Amino acid sequence: MSLQLLTYIFVGITFLVYIGIAIWSRASSTQEFYIAGAHVPPLANGLATAADWMSAASFISMAGIVSYMGRDGSVYLMGWTGGYVLLALMIAPYLRDFGKFTVPDFIGDRYYSQLARMVAVVCAIFVSFTYVAGQMRGVGVVFSRFLEVDINLGVLIGMTIVFFYAVLGGMKGITYTQVAQYCVLIFAYMVPAVFISILMTGNVIPQIGFGSELNESMGGGYLLDRLDGLHEELGFAAYTAGVRSSLDVLFITAALIMGTAGLPHVIIRFFTVPSVRAARKSAGYALFFIAILYTTAPAIAAFARTNLINTVNNAVYTEMPGWFRTWENINLITFDDKNGDGRIQYVADPVINELNVDRDIIVLANPEIAQLPDWVIALIAAGGLAAALSTAAGLLLVISTSISHDLLKRNLMPNISEKQELKFARIAIFFAVCIAGYFGINPPGFVAQVVAFAFGLAASSFFPAIVLGIFSVRMNKEGAVSGMIAGIVFTATYIIYFKFINPATDTAENWWFGISPEGIGTVGMLLNFIISVVVCRFTPAPPQNVVDMVLDIRVPGKPS
Numbered sequence: 001m002s003l004q005l006l007t008y009i010f011v012g013i014t015f016l017v018y019i020g021i022a023i024w025s026r027a028s029s030t031q032e033f034y035i036a037g038a039h040v041p042p043l044a045n046g047l048a049t050a051a052d053w054m055s056a057a058s059f060i061s062m063a064g065i066v067s068y069m070g071r072d073g074s075v076y077l078m079g080w081t082g083g084y085v086l087l088a089l090m091i092a093p094y095l096r097d098f099g100k101f102t103v104p105d106f107i108g109d110r111y112y113s114q115l116a117r118m119v120a121v122v123c124a125i126f127v128s129f130t131y132v133a134g135q136m137r138g139v140g141v142v143f144s145r146f147l148e149v150d151i152n153l154g155v156l157i158g159m160t161i162v163f164f165y166a167v168l169g170g171m172k173g174i175t176y177t178q179v180a181q182y183c184v185l186i187f188a189y190m191v192p193a194v195f196i197s198i199l200m201t202g203n204v205i206p207q208i209g210f211g212s213e214l215n216e217s218m219g220g221g222y223l224l225d226r227l228d229g230l231h232e233e234l235g236f237a238a239y240t241a242g243v244r245s246s247l248d249v250l251f252i253t254a255a256l257i258m259g260t261a262g263l264p265h266v267i268i269r270f271f272t273v274p275s276v277r278a279a280r281k282s283a284g285y286a287l288f289f290i291a292i293l294y295t296t297a298p299a300i301a302a303f304a305r306t307n308l309i310n311t312v313n314n315a316v317y318t319e320m321p322g323w324f325r326t327w328e329n330i331n332l333i334t335f336d337d338k339n340g341d342g343r344i345q346y347v348a349d350p351v352i353n354e355l356n357v358d359r360d361i362i363v364l365a366n367p368e369i370a371q372l373p374d375w376v377i378a379l380i381a382a383g384g385l386a387a388a389l390s391t392a393a394g395l396l397l398v399i400s401t402s403i404s405h406d407l408l409k410r411n412l413m414p415n416i417s418e419k420q421e422l423k424f425a426r427i428a429i430f431f432a433v434c435i436a437g438y439f440g441i442n443p444p445g446f447v448a449q450v451v452a453f454a455f456g457l458a459a460s461s462f463f464p465a466i467v468l469g470i471f472s473v474r475m476n477k478e479g480a481v482s483g484m485i486a487g488i489v490f491t492a493t494y495i496i497y498f499k500f501i502n503p504a505t506d507t508a509e510n511w512w513f514g515i516s517p518e519g520i521g522t523v524g525m526l527l528n529f530i531i532s533v534v535v536c537r538f539t540p541a542p543p544q545n546v547v548d549m550v551l552d553i554r555v556p557g558k559p560s
Contacts, residue, residue, distance in 0.1 A: 136440020
């Protein structure tokens with residue numbers, strides 16, 4: 001059976017499962033559409049949260065960026081994992097205790113202001129669209145390679161699938177679909193990792209193989225020592241060294257951590273469980289399920305990098321295996337024989353280098369490079385799509401609820417019925433899918449990079465407002481609104497300037513204090529905190545009923 005046929009079978013079966021779940025769990029009320037009726041069991045919510053969290057950036061791009069950047073790429077591992085711990089311990093239980101539908105709901109009520117709600121709606125939509133662009137890009141990459149369709153057509157197919165089960169099931173359908181998607185993506189991620197670890201190091205556990213000696217057939221020696229040597233031979237920085245400044249590494253990591261704790265599509269998952277206790281339990285389950293993939297990613301990155309260099313460097317172009325040609329045909333691998341010798345020169349010097357490999361393909365191509373069975377390669381395609389679609393669905397729901405519930409029901413059209421609100425929510429998803437598809441076809445960067453921008457925007461806008469809203473009874477609407485506006489405007493302006501207006505200057509020499517666009521969200525967050533605290537000290541204190549509400553949600557162990 002051919003690889004393409006196997007891929008169609010695997011992807012087709014998983015898509016039928018997702019659609020079947022959406023039909024079975026069709027939402028019939030706004031509560032089911034927004035928060036799945038708040039009746040999701042902790043274990044199911046933990047699985048769904050893990051799937052929601054582990055997007056295309058985690059599945060497809062994270063190991064790729066670690067594979068290419070070595071130590072520098074580890075900021076994504078540290079930031080995304082540490083951020084989830086912060087979210088689970090510091091924010092999720094309190095917001096569940098608050099008992100509303102959305103993050104803008106919390107911002108609007110906590111800061112007793114429609115303006116605050118509107119600013120939060122704008123921030124939620126801005127952050128979610130930036131994030132979903134990375135997911136759609138991931139969908140297109142998977143479809144274009146494994147189903148051999150144009151990358152743009154792949155994005156359109158992904159849009160259609162997400163639209164169907166998001167519109168039909170809302171949060172209820174998305175939750176149970178994400179449970180299935182987690183099972184698919186983690187199986188797809190771990191099977192090739194275990195295979196390759198055995199082939200390269202003889203260890204069945206990839207995390208142990210990562211620190212082990214290579215088999216004699218691979219040349220022996222410790223994996224990371226061998227990889228450092230290969231990098232240095234080709235003129236790259238040592239794999240375990242990196243080239244980013246320590247300050248930039250710190251700021252990117254902090255932006256990812258704080259951005260995680262401010263991401264509306266992750267926070268909303270904790271509104272779907274029946275109690276604060278259930279929220280804490282589901283957070284623990286999710287952290288365990290997330291850790292399985294995140295502790296495996298560094299091993300996959302090192303395995304893939306070693307195999308890639310050994311396979312392509314100085315190899316005869318006409319003798320390259322079939323996978324190379326397939327990725328080359330869709331322009332995700334490009335070879336330019338500059339010296340005309342018919343061999344591939346893969347080195348750090350751009351003048352001499354003849355090969356460019358899109359870093360988003362590393363996880364997807366890794367089983368092919370390692371010559372694993374076709375069914376494992378097909379499984380990877382199904383897993384990549386599961387990761388991208390699960391997060392895309394959660395993000396689209398955030399956009400939908402921000403428009404239908406926070407903008408229309410709670411602001412512009414307070415008298416609409418529940419049925420009308422549900423109708424507007426589904427219409428909003430349609431337009432959100434179309435815009436997300438556009439950004440998937442025209443992405444502003446590779447998947448993990450685009451997602452990093454979203455985290456920076458979330459860190460600079462939501463995180464201070466949520467933390468101060470929970471832990472400071474003195475924080476008022478004037479401080480929160482001015483802080484959110486200043487934080488997100490500053491961060492967005494910095495990113496847009498270097499990535500869109502003047503990308504030629506996007507180098508460490510031109511960055512402000514050497515801080516990259518991926519890390520600038522930390523500065524925006526600090527600016528938000530400072531402005532919020534200063535402004536609130538010179539403006540009236542919040543009313544007593546708001547103070548009582550803040551104290552109430554901080555009482556541990558009370559009934560929900």
